Amino acid sequence: MSAALPDIAWHLLTGALASYRDQPRAAAAVRRELERFEEPLRIAVAGPPRAGKTTLLGELAARRGVIFTETPTIPVPDADALLYLTPHPGESVAYELADAQVSTLARATPVDTIVVLSRADEFGGGRVDGLGSARMIARRYQRHVALQQVCQAVVAASARIGYAGRTLTAPEHAALTSLAGRTREETERYLLSVDRFVDPQAPVPVDPAVRAGLVERLGLPGVRLALTLLRTGSATRDELSGQLVARSGLDDLRDAIGELFIEWRPVLKARSALIALDALVRAQPHPDGARLLAALDRALANGHELRELRLLAALRAGRTRLPISRTASSRSGAGSRVRPGGGGAADRRHRPGPGRPAGRGADRRAGMGGGRRRRRPLAGARRGPPAPPGPPPRGRRRGAQL
Amino acid sequence: MAPPWLDVLDETIHACAARGRRDLVRLLEDRRTRLLDPRLRVLVVGTRKQGKSQLVNAIVNAPACVVGDETGTTVPTVVQHAEKPSAVLVSGRADRTPVPVDEVGALALRRPVGGAAHLEVGLPRTLLRSGLVLVDMPPLDGAAEPGYAEAGLDGADAVLMVSDARREITRTELDFLVRAGRSCPQVLVVLTKIDLSQDWRRTAQRNREHLAEAGLPAHVLPVSADLRLRAAKTDDRALNAESGFAELVACLQQYAATKAERIAPHTAAAVTTRVLESLAEPLLAQRSAAAGQLEDLQRSLERLRRQSARWQNGLADDIADLASDVEYDLRDRTRRIIRTVDEFFDTADPAEVWDAFAPWLEENLRNAAEANFGWLVERSHWIAARIARDLAAYRADVLPDSTFWMPDQVFDSMSELERPSFGHFSLAQKLFTGLRGSYGGVVMFGLLTSLAGLPLINVVSIGAGAAFGEGGGTAAHRGLLPQVQQGVPGRGPAGAPGAARPLQRPARTAPGRAGRGGARRPAPVRRRRAPTGVRGPPAAVPPGPAGERAGAAGHRGVSERMRTNHGLSAPVPHDGGERSEVPS
Numbered sequence: 008m009s010a011a012l013p014d015i016a017w018h019l020l021t022g023a024l025a026s027y028r029d030q031p032r033a034a035a036a037v038r039r040e041l042e043r044f045e046e047p048l049r050i051a052v053a054g055p056p057r058a059g060k061t062t063l064l065g066e067l068a069a070r071r072g073v074i075f076t077e078t079p080t081i082p083v084p085d086a087d088a089l090l091y092l093t094p095h096p097g098e099s100v101a102y103e104l105a106d107a108q109v110s111t112l113a114r115a116t117p118v119d120t121i122v123v124l125s126r127a128d129e130f131g132g133g134r135v136d137g138l139g140s141a142r143m144i145a146r147r148y149q150r151h152v153a154l155q156q157v158c159q160a161v162v163a164a165s166a167r168i169g170y171a172g173r174t175l176t177a178p179e180h181a182a183l184t185s186l187a188g189r190t191r192e193e194t195e196r197y198l199l200s201v202d203r204f205v206d207p208q209a210p211v212p213v214d215p216a217v218r219a220g221l222v223e224r225l226g227l228p229g230v231r232l233a234l235t236l237l238r239t240g241s242a243t244r245d246e247l248s249g250q251l252v253a254r255s256g257l258d259d260l261r262d263a264i265g266e267l268f269i270e271w272r273p274v275l276k277a278r279s280a281l282i283a284l285d286a287l288v289r290a291q292p293h294p295d296g297a298r299l300l301a302a303l304d305r306a307l308a309n310g311h312e313l314r315e316l317r318l319l320a321a322l323r324a325g326r327t328r329l330p331i332s333r334t335a336s337s338r339s340g341a342g343s344r345v346r347p348g349g350g351g352a353a354d355r356r357h358r359p360g361p362g363r364p365a366g367r368g369a370d371r372r373a374g375m376g377g378g379r380r381r382r383r384p385l386a387g388a389r390r391g392p393p394a395p396p397g398p399p400p401r402g403r404r405r406g407a408q409l
Numbered sequence: 410m411a412p413p414w415l416d417v418l419d420e421t422i423h424a425c426a427a428r429g430r431r432d433l434v435r436l437l438e439d440r441r442t443r444l445l446d447p448r449l450r451v452l453v454v455g456t457r458k459q460g461k462s463q464l465v466n467a468i469v470n471a472p473a474c475v476v477g478d479e480t481g482t483t484v485p486t487v488v489q490h491a492e493k494p495s496a497v498l499v500s501g502r503a504d505r506t507p508v509p510v511d512e513v514g515a516l517a518l519r520r521p522v523g524g525a526a527h528l529e530v531g532l533p534r535t536l537l538r539s540g541l542v543l544v545d546m547p548p549l550d551g552a553a554e555p556g557y558a559e560a561g562l563d564g565a566d567a568v569l570m571v572s573d574a575r576r577e578i579t580r581t582e583l584d585f586l587v588r589a590g591r592s593c594p595q596v597l598v599v600l601t602k603i604d605l606s607q608d609w610r611r612t613a614q615r616n617r618e619h620l621a622e623a624g625l626p627a628h629v630l631p632v633s634a635d636l637r638l639r640a641a642k643t644d645d646r647a648l649n650a651e652s653g654f655a656e657l658v659a660c661l662q663q664y665a666a667t668k669a670e671r672i673a674p675h676t677a678a679a680v681t682t683r684v685l686e687s688l689a690e691p692l693l694a695q696r697s698a699a700a701g702q703l704e705d706l707q708r709s710l711e712r713l714r715r716q717s718a719r720w721q722n723g724l725a726d727d728i729a730d731l732a733s734d735v736e737y738d739l740r741d742r743t744r745r746i747i748r749t750v751d752e753f754f755d756t757a758d759p760a761e762v763w764d765a766f767a768p769w770l771e772e773n774l775r776n777a778a779e780a781n782f783g784w785l786v787e788r789s790h791w792i793a794a795r796i797a798r799d800l801a802a803y804r805a806d807v808l809p810d811s812t813f814w815m816p817d818q819v820f821d822s823m824s825e826l827e828r829p830s831f832g833h834f835s836l837a838q839k840l841f842t843g844l845r846g847s848y849g850g851v852v853m854f855g856l857l858t859s860l861a862g863l864p865l866i867n868v869v870s871i872g873a874g875a876a877f878g879e880g881g882g883t884a885a886h887r888g889l890l891p892q893v894q895q896g897v898p899g900r901g902p903a904g905a906p907g908a909a910r911p912l913q914r915p916a917r918t919a920p921g922r923a924g925r926g927g928a929r930r931p932a933p934v935r936r937r938r939a940p941t942g943v944r945g946p947p948a949a950v951p952p953g954p955a956g957e958r959a960g961a962a963g964h965r966g967v968s969e970r971m972r973t974n975h976g977l978s979a980p981v982p983h984d985g986g987e988r989s990e991v992p993s
């Protein structure tokens with residue numbers, strides 16, 4: 008069995024440090040990479056202007072062991088993982104992402120990217136099912152060959168709906184409730200456009216300024232969605248708020264970030280380090296260079312963790328299934344879900360249904376990721392990095408087909 | 410009679426043909442045909458998911474184009490009039506595949522290779538009957554190859570840029586419009602989805618400002634395709650009015666009606682301008698090549714000018730040093746003779762011994778002058794060599810032999826020493842009053858021939874004058890003297906054993922050293938810099954006066970020794986400590 012990727016990366020980096028002993032600049036760069044091993048996972052939030060980066064960042068909030076940073080352009084130096092926001096999905100996203108990978112090595116291991124179909128509430132021309140149709144599109148894109156090759160997952164999310172839902176006020180709930188009290192036929196004509204909805208002449212039981220406030224917060228599609236939800240059984244403020252958050256897709260996004268990034272922190276760190284080392288060796292030729300490059304190639308090509316990550320992505324996307332017998336014999340009993348850490352993790356994180364109340368989001372967030380990290384003294388650099396999260400049972404790994 | 414724009418277009422076509430530009434001829438002929446065609450072809454462009462296809466559908470009130478959040482438009486869709494609804498996928502000249510017309514709006518077409526394919530949709534619509542043709546394009550920033558939309562511009566009469574009303578127009582969109590204006594100046598900006606926007610009025614205003622800043626005289630029309638389609642479905646006039654489509658449709662109809670009078674001349678003007686520019690391109694390229702050459706020349710001229718300024722400064726410095734050194738040397742030599750003369754006449758009566766004295770004096774003076782002059786010559790060679798080395802194009806053989814050599818007979822022309830009338834002057838005074846002229850003449854003679862124009866002459870003359878008690882040189886020259894005298898072993902006259910010291914020396918030290926170091930020229934000897942930028946061991950130090958100076962009477966052999974020295978191309982080497990010496 009091959010060694011764990013973080014061990015290999017650590018080993019290669021310390022080796023490179025020795026090789027570049029007499030090239031202070033290069034040595035400093037290697038040392039920097041060694042330090043990065045210890046640092047929190049850096050997740051960049053990128054995408055075109057007005058894609059909703061800042062808003063989303065606010066909703067993702069801080070988590071232990073993770074740093075989110077907003078940046079307009081890719082590639083993002085120093086990032087271990089990338090959330091790429093696009094309000095208008097298309098094949099060109101795949102090209103943009105492929106171009107953004109800094110090297111062949113990076114391109115060959117696209118385990119660092121999640122594509123976010125942002126502003127999902129605006130999909131479908133702002134009709135009530137915009138969020139739903141965005142979710143379906145995301146699912147389809149996930150199976151799209153061009154996108155498979157550049158990312159681990161495609162998730163639809165509306166930070167606006169998520170935020171408005173999470174912070175829904177009592178007056179807002181009251182106003183929406185009184186609007187929902189009218190029949191669909193009565194309200195329909197005032198929901199055709201923002202102009203109509205905020206029209207002071209409109210004979211609806213809510214003050215025009217309050218109506219304007221609602222559009223401001225939820226957007227017209229959000230208002231339509233809220234009214235539909237109120238009419239179909241989510242009457243209380245908590246229920247409405249929970250439904251809005253659930254439909255916003257933010258939970259799905261948090262799940263994906265947890266399962267694909269945070270739990271794999273050491274592996275993603277190792278990948279970043281190897282890619283950086285690869286670039287360094289190519290830029291600063293060294294007698295040991297050829298040997299280092301070959302070792303890097305081998306590490307990334309054979310690193311079973313990376314293949315596991317790809318497999319995990321395929322499973323999440325429903326692109327592949329594990330053979331039943333292997334699944335049954337698996338230690339963790341996690342069903343079809345690959346876990347970097349094996350047992351335990353899976354039962355802790357049961358995927359919630361769409362109707363899950365919003366209030367629990369925070370608890371869940373706090374419990375997530377980074378839990379198994381061990382500290383390692385940096386200075387004594389003789390030891391390798393910590394053992395990465397234990398590999399999944401061997402049988403499963405063999406069954407992997409990417 | 411043909412409209413004037415057609416004449417211009419035809420003339421341009423001739424001009425292109427005359428220059429063998431068949432590509433331009435073809436382009437213009439295509440354009441000519443299109444402009445004469447009564448149909449108005451409108452290209453609907455924009456970035457991803459702005460609502461282009463929905464807009465076209467709303468104009469014709471039919472699902473003619475693919476609308477959706479997913480794939481979107483992959484091939485241009487040409488929507489035009491037909492008696493019966495029809496749809497054809499055109500993939501090549503003869504490759505026309507009919508498509509069920511109800512399905513065109515839901516077609517999931519693969520992205521075409523090479524971009525040759527397009528969809529043709531025919532609809533029986535009054536609006537289209539007047540000749541309006543709408544071309545729904547794939548997004549500008551989509552996966553289609555770059556230039557896809559630009560290629561379509563040459564076949565279009567107007568451009569309709571679609572931009573989401575929930576955001577302001579972007580740089581990408583403005584840039585495209587600027588480019589589009591060069592082949593298709595009739596531009597309309599349509600703000601879509603105003604039904605979803607809270608402040609589309611403000612956005613429209615901002616967009617008008619952006620367009621004006623970019624120099625684009627484009628109209629901005631806010632619309633909602635959704636409202637229009639719904640209004641059509643429910644036959645809701647009020648909603649149709651809110652959709653903003655009335656104005657858009659009126660605008661398009663007006664374009665179509667006035668194509669020949671308004672759009673064709675504008676378009677022809679833009680196109681001919683562009684074509685003439687590309688005709689002129691080779692000429693402009695030539696001109697810019699010439700301009701580039703001129704620039705290069707100017708740069709090298711400037712470089713030479715800087716270089717020459719440098720060597721001129723260097724020369725001026727060296728000459729000034731030389732002048733003061735020579736002055737001192739001459740002064741020193743003559744002073745020693747004077748002292749001997751004074752001593753001599755202390756005991757002898759000038760009138761009695763004159764006949765014997767005159768040849769002695771003459772020879773000594775001649776020797777002193779020769780030695781001094783020889784040294785001057787040698788220094789001049791050293792200076793010439795040093796300056797030459799600083800020049801970029803220096804080769805050992807570029808130094809002319811003609812820098813100046815001591816003329817063989819130079820001192821022969823010295824006038825006979827006049828017998829002074831021994832009156833009430835002290836003898837020495839009288840003597841040198843007489844001498845002054847002749848020595849000066851010698852120096853002048855020697856120098857004028859080779860160094861005309863340099864300050865050397867003046868300085869040497871002043872030196873001579875000073876030695877003979879007249880003028881005494883400028884304050885600056887005086888200031889230099891003491892420093893020269895401090896000298897450096899083996900170089901200056903000061904180092905010579907038994908050298909006579911000028912009486913003024915202590916007095917002169919003060920002004921020479923006074924304060925503002927920068928304003929005064931520093932000591933020439935100390936200042937002697939290692940020639941800058943010289944590779945290899947340079948001849949760093951100018952030669953000292955040739956030969957040791959013994960007593961005033963022992964100057965005879967000097968001129969011979971000096972002459973042999975002239976054979977040395979490199980000046981007398983010096984001990985190394987001096988070169989790096991820095992004034993303290």
Ligand SMILES: Nc1nc2c(ncn2[C@@H]2O[C@H](COP(=O)(O)OP(=O)(O)OP(=O)(O)O)[C@@H](O)[C@H]2O)c(=O)[nH]1
Binds near residue numbers: 130459
């Ligand atoms: N509410 C609203 N939605 C619109 C309007 N126009 C278009 N849409 C929606 O915007 C989305 C994109 O519309 P398309 O017409 O396909 O946009 P497009 O610019 O042709 O897209 P591409 O061809 O992919 O570039 C669809 O979901 C439409 O329903 C509008 O006026 N109002």
Ligand SMILES: Nc1nc2c(ncn2[C@@H]2O[C@H](COP(=O)(O)OP(=O)(O)O)[C@@H](O)[C@H]2O)c(=O)[nH]1
Binds near residue numbers: 060063
């Ligand atoms: N409809 C909708 N609007 C959003 C969403 N996220 C952000 N916005 C709005 O889009 C605009 C730009 O958002 P921002 O987060 O600043 O985008 P950034 O430029 O990518 O950082 C703001 O007006 C937000 O309110 C979303 O999910 N849905």
Ligand SMILES: [Mg+2]
Binds near residue numbers: 060061077
């Ligand atoms: Mg931002």
Ligand SMILES: [Mg+2]
Binds near residue numbers: 463474476
């Ligand atoms: Mg389209």
